[in-house]
Amino acid sequence: xxxxxxxxxxxxxxxxxxxxxxxxxxxxxxxxxxxxxxxxxxxxxxxxxxxxxxxxxxxxxxxxxxxxxxxxxxxxxxxxxxxxxxxxxxxxxxxxxxxxxxxxxxxxxxxxxxxxxxxxxxxxxxxxxxxxxxxxxxxxxxxxxxxxxxxxxxxxxxxxxxxxxxxxxxxxxxxxxxxxxxxxxxxxxxxxxxxxxxxxxxxxxxxxxxxxxxxxxxxxxxxxxxxxxxxxxxxxxxxxxxxxxxxxxxxxxxxxxxxxxxxxxxxxxxxxxxxxxxxxxxxxxxxxxxxxxxxxxxxxxxxxxxxxxxxxxxxxxxxxxxxxxxxxxxxxxxxxxxxxxxxxxxxxxxxxxxxxxxxxxxxxxxxxxxxxxxxxxxxxxxxxxxxxxxxxxxxxxxxxxxxxxxxxxxxxxxxxxxxxxxxxxxxxxxxxxxxxxxxxxxxxxxxxxxxxxxxxxxxxxxxxxxxxxxxxxxxxxxxxxxxxxxxxxxxxxxxxxxxxxxxxxxxxxxxxxxxxxxxxxxxxxxxxxxxxxxxxxxxxxxxxxxxxxxxxxxxxxxxxxxxxxxxxxxxxx
Amino acid sequence: xxxxxxxxxxxxxxxxxxxxxxxxxxxxxxxxxxxxxxxxxxxxxxxxxxxxxxxxxxxxxxxxxxxxxxxxxxxxxxxxxxxxxxxxxxxxxxxxxxxxxxxxxxxxxxxxxxxxxxxxxxxxxxxxxxxxxxxxxxxxxxxxxxxxxxxxxxxxxxxxxxxxxxxxxxxxxxxxxxxxxxxxxxxx
Numbered sequence: 001x002x003x004x005x006x007x008x009x010x011x012x013x014x015x016x017x018x019x020x021x022x023x024x025x026x027x028x029x030x031x032x033x034x035x036x037x038x039x040x041x042x043x044x045x046x047x048x049x050x051x052x053x054x055x056x057x058x059x060x061x062x063x064x065x066x067x068x069x070x071x072x073x074x075x076x077x078x079x080x081x082x083x084x085x086x087x088x089x090x091x092x093x094x095x096x097x098x099x100x101x102x103x104x105x106x107x108x109x110x111x112x113x114x115x116x117x118x119x120x121x122x123x124x125x126x127x128x129x130x131x132x133x134x135x136x137x138x139x140x141x142x143x144x145x146x147x148x149x150x151x152x153x154x155x156x157x158x159x160x161x162x163x164x165x166x167x168x169x170x171x172x173x174x175x176x177x178x179x180x181x182x183x184x185x186x187x188x189x190x191x192x193x194x195x196x197x198x199x200x201x202x203x204x205x206x207x208x209x210x211x212x213x214x215x216x217x218x219x220x221x222x223x224x225x226x227x228x229x230x231x232x233x234x235x236x237x238x239x240x241x242x243x244x245x246x247x248x249x250x251x252x253x254x255x256x257x258x259x260x261x262x263x264x265x266x267x268x269x270x271x272x273x274x275x276x277x278x279x280x281x282x283x284x285x286x287x288x289x290x291x292x293x294x295x296x297x298x299x300x301x302x303x304x305x306x307x308x309x310x311x312x313x314x315x316x317x318x319x320x321x322x323x324x325x326x327x328x329x330x331x332x333x334x335x336x337x338x339x340x341x342x343x344x345x346x347x348x349x350x351x352x353x354x355x356x357x358x359x360x361x362x363x364x365x366x367x368x369x370x371x372x373x374x375x376x377x378x379x380x381x382x383x384x385x386x387x388x389x390x391x392x393x394x395x396x397x398x399x400x401x402x403x404x405x406x407x408x409x410x411x412x413x414x415x416x417x418x419x420x421x422x423x424x425x426x427x428x429x430x431x432x433x434x435x436x437x438x439x440x441x442x443x444x445x446x447x448x449x450x451x452x453x454x455x456x457x458x459x460x461x462x463x464x465x466x467x468x469x470x471x472x473x474x475x476x477x478x479x480x481x482x483x484x485x486x487x488x489x490x491x492x493x494x495x496x497x498x499x500x501x502x503x504x505x506x507x508x509x510x511x512x513x514x515x516x517x518x519x520x521x522x523x524x525x526x527x528x529x530x531x532x533x534x535x536x537x538x539x540x541x542x543x544x545x546x547x548x549x550x551x552x553x554x555x556x557x558x559x560x561x562x563x564x565x566x567x568x569x570x571x572x573x
Numbered sequence: 574x575x576x577x578x579x580x581x582x583x584x585x586x587x588x589x590x591x592x593x594x595x596x597x598x599x600x601x602x603x604x605x606x607x608x609x610x611x612x613x614x615x616x617x618x619x620x621x622x623x624x625x626x627x628x629x630x631x632x633x634x635x636x637x638x639x640x641x642x643x644x645x646x647x648x649x650x651x652x653x654x655x656x657x658x659x660x661x662x663x664x665x666x667x668x669x670x671x672x673x674x675x676x677x678x679x680x681x682x683x684x685x686x687x688x689x690x691x692x693x694x695x696x697x698x699x700x701x702x703x704x705x706x707x708x709x710x711x712x713x714x715x716x717x718x719x720x721x722x723x724x725x726x727x728x729x730x731x732x733x734x735x736x737x738x739x740x741x742x743x744x745x746x747x748x749x750x751x752x753x754x755x756x757x758x759x760x761x
Contacts, residue, residue, distance in 0.1 A: 002598055002668040028668070121597055123669065153688055506684040507664065507672055509595050518596040520666070525684055 002121045003109060004029035005094060006157060006522070008129035011035050012098075014181040016067045016077070018084060019094065020049065020167075022058055022160045027153050030063050030094060031160050033129075033167055034182040042087050048178050056163050064094030064109075085110055096124075104513040122517040125507070128524075129183040131499040132161045133168075135524050136261045138503055138535060154505055208253035216246065238378040241480065244541055245372065248274060265490055265536050272489040273538065277372035284376055285369040294366045298359035302351065305387055309348050312390075316340050319458065328454045336458055340394060347390045374480045381476040388469045395466035396561065402459035403559030405448055412445035463556065487536035491529065498526035580739035582606070583707045590739050598667030598750055602743050605660045606733045609653070609678055621645050653679040658732040663743065667750045671695075671712060673729060685727075689754065691715050693723060695747045697740050708737045710744060 006021075006029065014035045021032035036045060045062065052060050065081040085093035092109040107122045137158050168182050233239045248270045258264035288294045320337035322328070369376035385392075414420060415438070420431035433441070494501050502524045510519040527535070546563065547555065555562050575593045582588050586607055593601045625641030657678040664672040670688040677683075693713040700707055710729045716722035735743075 004669065123596075123599075123666070125669075153690060504684075504686050506674075506686055507666065507669070509599065509601065509664065512595050518599050518666075520599075520669075525686065 001028050002123060003092070003094075004123045004125060005096070005107065005517075006031045006125045006127055007096070008032060008034075008183065009126045009521075010129055010183045010185060011066070011181055012126075014066065014068060014185070016069070017065075017179075017181070018045075018062055018088070019064045019066050019096070020045075020060055020180075021063050022060055022164075023063055023090070024153075024156055024160075027156070029153075029157075031157050032063060033060065033161065033164050034180040035066050036062075037179040037181065040178060045178060046088075052164070052167050055166050058160055058163050060164065060167065061090060062088035063090055064096065067095075067097040069097070069099060082110065103511060104516040104519075107517045123520060124517045125520045125522050126510075127157075127522045128499075129161060131524055132158055133165070133183070134162075134497075135499050135502040138501065138527050138531070158502075202255075205253045205255060208249065209255070212246065212250055212253060216250075219243075219246075236382050237477065238375060238382050240541060241374055241378045242371070244484070245274070245277075245375070265487070266538070268489040269487040269536060269538055272492070273484070273486065274372070276488060277374055277483060278370070280373040281369045281371060281376055284373060285366065288366055288369070294363055295359060298362040301358055301362070301387075302355045305351050306348065308387075309344050309351075309390075312344055313341060315461065316344075319461065323457065326453065326457065328457070329451055332451055332454050336454070340397075343393065344390060374483050377476050377480050377483075381473050381480075384469065384473060384476075391462070391465050391469055394462045398455075398459040398462040399559050399561055402455050405452060405455050406559050409445065409448050409452070412441050412448065415441040416445055459559065481540050484540045485538045487533060487538060490532050490536040494526060494529060494532045499524045501527045501532060503527040503531060578739075578742070580735055583705070583734040583736055588733050588735055588739070590735070590742060592742070592746060598753060599665070600746050600750060601662060601664045602746055603660055603662035604730050604733045604735055604739070604743075606658065608659065609657060614649075618645055650679075653677065654681055661730050661733055663729060663747070665747055665750045667753050671747075673712075673727070675732070687712060687714065687727065692751070695744065695751060697737070697744055698726075698728075707734060708740055709734070710740050 004027070011032070011034070015037050017035045017037040018040075019030075019032045020034055020036055021030055023030050049060050049062070052058075065084055067077060067081060069077065081095060082093075085095075092111045094107065094109055096105055096107045098105045105124065107124060109120070109122070135158065137155050139155070167180070168184050170178065170180055171182075171184055252267050252271050252274075258267055288297075316337050319328075320333050365379060368379065411421065414428065415433060418430060418433065419428050421427075422429045490501065504525045505522050506525045508521045508523065510521055512519060552562065575591060577589055577591045579587060579589050588607070589605050591603045591605065593603075595601065621641055621644065625637050629635065629637045654677060658675050659678050660674075660676045662674045662676075664674070666672070668689055670686055671692055672684060672686045674682055674684045691714050693715040695710065695712050697708055698711050700709060709731070712727040712729065713723045714725040714727065716724035730740075730743075
């Protein structure tokens with residue numbers, strides 16, 4: 001069978017010694033982790049390996065010998081290395097030797113209890129130890145049902161290197177009985193900034209936890225739970241967004257260390273997302289307050305509300321006349337039109353009452369944009385909802401009237417045909433009516449039928465306006481969702497340190513020479529950007545359309561009130 | 574050792590198959606399609622710019638011209654980086670796995686490596702594509718639960734679409750290596 005030897009490329013220029021690593025017998029492959037240099041005492045090496053095995057739970061053992069001779073090959077050295085095979089009995093004993101600066105090494109195995117005496121082929125796979133150690137292999141998403149034994153062979157290799165971190169702590173320059181060469185031999189790497197941040201993060205987290213507990217205590221207090229305040233909080237999307245961000249802060253300020261890669265990435269993503277959000281919010285705030293733009297905004301708010309009200313009034317006058325050439329029932333038309341006109345008049349009066357305070361309110365509300373761009377967008381959406389409240393009211397009036405009319409019509413239509421709705425059996429049954437019942441029923445049916453176009457037209461116009469407002473609000477919320485759920489840290493990691501997020505590996509065939517083992521280079525194949533977003537998306541309180549298109553159309557036709565966006569906390573109706 | 578042979582793709586375009594044997598259990602098969610022709614590139618560019626110049630003559634807006642240049646550049650970059658595949662290669666390493674690489678005209682390479690334990694077989698399949706019946710080579714992946722079942726089919730050489738004669742050569746090379754894993758007793 002083919003023997004695969006995974007050799008770290010950092011040990012290519014190491015001095016002669018013995019190879020230590022892990023032997024995976026199921027795959028007939030040897031993962032070499034380090035080279036132990038001469039001189040060493042075999043007993044101490046075995047003891048050290050036993051300690052390492054105990055800590056890392058990786059079965060590290062001596063796999064073979066490595067000879068890097070800068071001069072001619074010495075016969076005595078090769079005999080000595082073979083004898084080592086008897087001291088550290090490992091089956092098979094791998095011998096790799098490099099002459100001078102040659103790229104082509106000779107690799108052979110010694111089998112004492114070999115059943116098949118023929119030469120087995122050896123494949124030498126070079127791998128970058130540091131990158132494999134730091135990388136995290138992402139299995140494809142549809143292998144959730146895989147058993148542990150079927151786990152990918154490559155993940156065994158990645159696992160071995162990643163878990164052997166303690167082996168990489170001692171180096172050949174350290175004082176000690178064992179002198180190792182591995183990736184740290186090229187220069188121990190550490191970042192002072194990262195260490196300082198780690199030290200500083202502990203008290204910062206404790207402070208943040210304390211503040212957050214205070215804040216959540218206030219939020220949970222009974223005072224804020226009274227109706228109508230609780231109703232108001234549930235309707236305003238700003239409060240939901242603030243609650244969401246509070247939850248995020250609680251996650252990142254918790255003292256528990258992240259158990260696995262997913263939790264660590266999630267914490268990092270939330271942290272970076274919050275940072276960028278607040279930075280963008282402060283940028284927006286500075287832009288708004290710089291040339292008193294917010295004052296200008298407040299000044300234009302009242303004229304815009306006035307303009308919208310005027311447009312609505314024009315629309316109602318048009319409806320009260322002969323809209324699109326249709327002939328309306330004059331009396332009903334006038335009644336409905338005057339009612340809505342009076343409503344608009346009331347609304348305008350309230351707005352004008354508020355107008356001296358608008359600038360101050362807006363100024364203070366604009367300050368909360370420093371909490372994040374998402375909060376600013378939610379405030380915008382809420383202001384839009386408040387300003388178009390009269391459109392919402394009109395929609396409700398029109399819809400209720402229309403709904404009543406439709407139900408009345410359907411019930412009287414059944415009466416017209418001599419049938420009745422059986423509430424007990426939830427079906428249509430035949431029924432014999434008296435003459436006067438039939439007479440009044442038919443009369444009412446005719447009245448309702450001929451008044452239908454007028455009501456339907458008002459309903460149509462106000463539903464369209466309401467849908468327009470809902471679409472604009474929906475777009476704003478989509479943007480907020482995008483900012484909330486985008487895993488920015490993972491994307492930046494994929495851009496800068498792409499070996500950390502691995503989808504798999506790729507092999508490159510290096511120069512070959514006849515008679516020497518096959519040389520391959522194993523590189524890390526990074527995860528695609530789409531894969532990164534899909535794996536590390538942050539969960540949100542997402543609003544997605546509650547109804548399918550068919551049920552939406554049915555509701556519109558029947559005049560039922562539609563609330564198109566569903567939030568995760570809503571109960572199913 | 575390397576050898577090259579010329580074949581034709583399903584649409585009649587000339588392609589070359591290059592076979593390299595790196596060792597007894599490692600083979601590389603690369604199918605190279607035709608390179609981007611200067612003729613077609615200049616034809617496309619001139620067409621876009623003529624249309625833009627016509628619009629400019631009608632509307633007297635110089636933005637049309639700069640927009641046309643911008644569109645041409647962006648379109649060319651997108652085409653070279655995401656659409657035009659120069660070479661598709663298959664690297665079969667016995668006892669490690671099969672690696673499928675597509676190299677784009679801009680130099681980008683997209684690689685998939687499938688481990689040998691997941692590979693059930695490499696077969697030639699027929700498919701009905703529009704009005705033609707074409708042959709394509711594909712890798713059958715093993716279903717972990719069902720030893721007889723196939724969990725996924727990975728089609729190969731999708732953009733160069735070689736004809737049956739080329740596919741048979743590739744198939745034979747792959748099978749020689751895949752057979753080795755059946756003759757050697759598996760130790761698990």
